[in-house]
Amino acid sequence: MTRIDHIGIATTSIDEASKFWSMIGLEADSDHINIEQDVKIRMFYGKDKDGNKTHSKVELIEALSEKSVISKFIERKGEGIQQLAISVDNIDSMVINLQNNGIRMINKEPTIGAGGHKIAFVHPDSAGGVLVELVERIN
Numbered sequence: 342m343t344r345i346d347h348i349g350i351a352t353t354s355i356d357e358a359s360k361f362w363s364m365i366g367l368e369a370d371s372d373h374i375n376i377e378q379d380v381k382i383r384m385f386y387g388k389d390k391d392g393n394k395t396h397s398k399v400e401l402i403e404a405l406s407e408k409s410v411i412s413k414f415i416e417r418k419g420e421g422i423q424q425l426a427i428s429v430d431n432i433d434s435m436v437i438n439l440q441n442n443g444i445r446m447i448n449k450e451p452t453i454g455a456g457g458h459k460i461a462f463v464h465p466d467s468a469g470g471v472l473v474e475l476v477e478r479i480n
Contacts, residue, residue, distance in 0.1 A: 344428050346476045347384065347398035351411045351423040355383045355403040358420075362399055373455040379409035382455045400426070400455075424462070424472040432459045432477035439463065451477070 352358040359369060367385035374381055380402050387397035402423060404412035414423055429435045432451045440446055447462035454460035454476065463473040 342428065342430060344396065346396075346426040346428040346474075346478075347400045348422055349400040349402055349424040349426060349474065350421065351414050351418075352401050352403055352420050353415060355381060355401045358401050359383060359385075362401070367399060368394070374405070375455055377452065378411075378454075379405045380411050381405060384455070424474045426460075426474040426476050429475050429477055432461055432475050435475055436461050439467075443467075451475075 350358065355372070362385045363369060367387060370384045370386065372381055372383050382403075383401045385399045385401070387395040389395050402411050404410075404415070406412065411423065436446060436448070436451060440449070445464035445467040447464050448460070451459040451461045454474075456479075458479050459477040461475045463475065465472050
């Protein structure tokens with residue numbers, strides 16, 4: 342199954358940005374630190390009419406230092422949408438297939454992202470200027 346997993350938003354303050362997403366009814370999950378990417382992440386989930394979490398998510402991403410890719414993104418473009426994440430069933434074969442078809446990957450092999458899920462990034466040059474994150478959710 343392939344579907345949009347979440348939209349990642351670069352912010353200078355997760356706490357400040359969280360106020361809006363909470364006000365419109367999204368529910369915050371716990372924060373995650375990704376040392377490799379030098380970021381703090383807070384995921385927000387949509388809810389269905391019965392109050393159950395949906396697959397719709399917004400990810401707020403805050404740099405932990407000036408060396409972080411998010412810090413550099415904000416310097417160049419300001420706060421805002423940084424990436425579109427797509428859920429895939431088998432990220433390993435997807436990455437190989439994309440590379441075999443000339444798609445430029447930032448990650449030649451999947452790595453571990455927030456929540457222990459496997460992730461890999463497609464270079465914006467191969468995706469119409471959009472940074473695409475592939476995510477294989479580990480249950």
